[in-house]
Amino acid sequence: MATIREESDYDSSRSSLTAPGSRRSWISDIGSSSSVSVRSFGGGAWDAPAVSCRHKPHKANQAEWEAIRRIRAAAGRIGLEHFRLVRRLGSGDLGNVYLCQLREPWSTGCLYAMKVVDKDALAFRKKLRRAEVEREILRTLDHPFLPTLYADFEASHYACLVMEFCPGGDLHVARQRQPGRRFSISSARFYAAETVLALEYLHMMGVVYRDLKPENVLVRGDGHIMLSDFDLSLKCDVVPRLLRHNSLPHNGNIAGRADTAAKPSCVPPIQPVLSCLFKGVNKCQAKEEAAPKPGNDGETVDSVGGASSSSEPGDHIHTNPEVVVEPVSARSKSFVGTHEYLAPEVISGQGHGSAVDWWTLGVFMYEMIYGRTPFKGESNEKTLANIIKQPLAFPRVAAASGKEWDEHLRAQDLMTQLLAKNPRKRLGGCTGSAEVKRHEFFKGVNWALVRSVRPPEVPKPAVVPVPPAQKKVVMLSRKERQEPYNPVVRPDERFEYF
Ligand SMILES: Nc1ncnc2c1ncn2[C@@H]1O[C@H](COP(=O)(O)OP(=O)(O)OP(=O)(O)O)[C@@H](O)[C@H]1O
Numbered sequence: 135m136a137t138i139r140e141e142s143d144y145d146s147s148r149s150s151l152t153a154p155g156s157r158r159s160w161i162s163d164i165g166s167s168s169s170v171s172v173r174s175f176g177g178g179a180w181d182a183p184a185v186s187c188r189h190k191p192h193k194a195n196q197a198e199w200e201a202i203r204r205i206r207a208a209a210g211r212i213g214l215e216h217f218r219l220v221r222r223l224g225s226g227d228l229g230n231v232y233l234c235q236l237r238e239p240w241s242t243g244c245l246y247a248m249k250v251v252d253k254d255a256l257a258f259r260k261k262l263r264r265a266e267v268e269r270e271i272l273r274t275l276d277h278p279f280l281p282t283l284y285a286d287f288e289a290s291h292y293a294c295l296v297m298e299f300c301p302g303g304d305l306h307v308a309r310q311r312q313p314g315r316r317f318s319i320s321s322a323r324f325y326a327a328e329t330v331l332a333l334e335y336l337h338m339m340g341v342v343y344r345d346l347k348p349e350n351v352l353v354r355g356d357g358h359i360m361l362s363d364f365d366l367s368l369k370c371d372v373v374p375r376l377l378r379h380n381s382l383p384h385n386g387n388i389a390g391r392a393d394t395a396a397k398p399s400c401v402p403p404i405q406p407v408l409s410c411l412f413k414g415v416n417k418c419q420a421k422e423e424a425a426p427k428p429g430n431d432g433e434t435v436d437s438v439g440g441a442s443s444s445s446e447p448g449d450h451i452h453t454n455p456e457v458v459v460e461p462v463s464a465r466s467k468s469f470v471g472t473h474e475y476l477a478p479e480v481i482s483g484q485g486h487g488s489a490v491d492w493w494t495l496g497v498f499m500y501e502m503i504y505g506r507t508p509f510k511g512e513s514n515e516k517t518l519a520n521i522i523k524q525p526l527a528f529p530r531v532a533a534a535s536g537k538e539w540d541e542h543l544r545a546q547d548l549m550t551q552l553l554a555k556n557p558r559k560r561l562g563g564c565t566g567s568a569e570v571k572r573h574e575f576f577k578g579v580n581w582a583l584v585r586s587v588r589p590p591e592v593p594k595p596a597v598v599p600v601p602p603a604q605k606k607v608v609m610l611s612r613k614e615r616q617e618p619y620n621p622v623v624r625p626d627e628r629f630e631y632f
Pocket residue numbers: 159223224225226227228229230231247249297298299300301304349352362363364365
């Protein structure tokens with residue numbers, strides 16, 4: 135399948151190649167400039183020290199982590215020579231991903247996924263910055279549903295990222311195995327809930343993921359998910375804000391959310407987040423239009439420990455302020471994503487922020503439950519036109535029981551709110567994950583304990599035979615590592631071990 139690859143917030147050239155029906159991610163800048171506040175990563179050099187990836191509190195007890203730590207302690211560093219590549223797991227636009235093991239016999243049970251990117255080739259294609267951004271994002275992550283970066287290093291002109299291996303494949307493939315190629319509502323709820331938590335964390339870290347789709351949701355050994363592929367993600371500043379709650383619903387459209395907003399099951403009941411959803415919604419929009427600055431949305435939103443609320447006296451009843459850490463004000467004009475998953479504001483080029491991830495969550499849920507995406511057309515152009523104009527519709531479903539029918543209605547209500555074409559009216563678009571988590575579809579989900587819930591499927595443990603091909607592994611000599619990249623090489627001289 136051909137790929138579309140164009141410019142991002144980080145790339146420095148433009149090119150275009152379209153592929154009708156492609157499900158591949160792509161990136162292009164259709165605006166003259168991006169107004170997003172892209173954080174500097176210290177120059178972006180590949181040899182910048184990996185400080186944060188050495189400290190992973192929630193994975194600290196893992197055998198994989200301990201094995202890496204032991205080798206680092208003994209050798210002073212970790213590099214390609216410490217690994218044995220077992221087989222290729224997949225390929226992407228940036229490079230290949232290999233299943234690998236450490237060479238030390240005591241560590242054979244530890245499996246890793248190593249993403250290998252050819253820096254010279256990427257530099258030639260002007261995509262090196264994307265790979266750097268992915269590495270920088272991976273270095274900062276520490277969450278059960280996001281990749282653990284165990285190590286990153288260079289070997290000759292290759293840059294290697296050593297991550298957690300997911301033996302369960304991706305959710306696109308997993309869906310093909312389901313009856314009717316659709317997940318049951320309960321399975322869809324499980325995967326959606328874990329995805330919500332991963333997106334919530336990413337947003338809190340100032341990362342807009344921008345590429346949610348079943349192909350990028352991998353299934354870990356324990357059956358829980360791991361979002362992968364961050365090369366299209368946007369890194370931006372996020373300013374924590376204190377959201378004061380307005381208690382009174384006012385309009386029919388938004389008030390529908392009050393009916394479906396469930397109280398969280400794992401914390402004491404709190405008021406729903408209302409300031410942007412009810413009476414304040416129009417003011418919130420007006421303020422955003424006037425001054426879309428991070429942390430300066432005005433009205434009922436304050437910076438934590440910062441300026442006071444500017445709401446008018448008597449306008450709102452403020453109770454139970456809530457901290458919102460969501461980069462809602464980030465604005466990028468890059469044309470980035472996968473056709474069927476693109477949000478309307480990405481297509482129109484008006485600038486997009488974290489609300490795109492809540493849109494893609496809606497498309498993702500739709501595909502899991504109905505086996506297809508909601509706006510797919512005969513061509514990519516038609517798909518884009520449908521996303522902008524076509525009203526959302528749901529296929530008929532044959533529910534086995536009244537309870538299942540109710541579940542479908544709740545799922546449809548959530549998808550309808552996530553797939554609001556106006557990002558300001560979209561669930562999550564204003565205050566982020568809190569309002570998504572509160573939806574009735576997730577009623578009963580104990581958010582704090584999702585990682586302890588039994589997953590719908592648990593993959594069989596990966597069996598790793600010692601491949602005879604290992605004897606033929608070509609390791610680069612020190613001299614070869616120093617040599618400049620020569621793209622005209624014989625196949626057996628490339629990193630390709632297979
Ligand atoms: N941790 C992992 N465990 C198992 N398989 C993985 C892992 N990471 C990646 N893969 C496999 O490798 C493939 C390519 O990985 P990835 O999508 O990260 O590369 P990419 O070059 O960024 O791709 P893209 O073109 O989608 O941007 C994936 O489709 C997946 O099948």
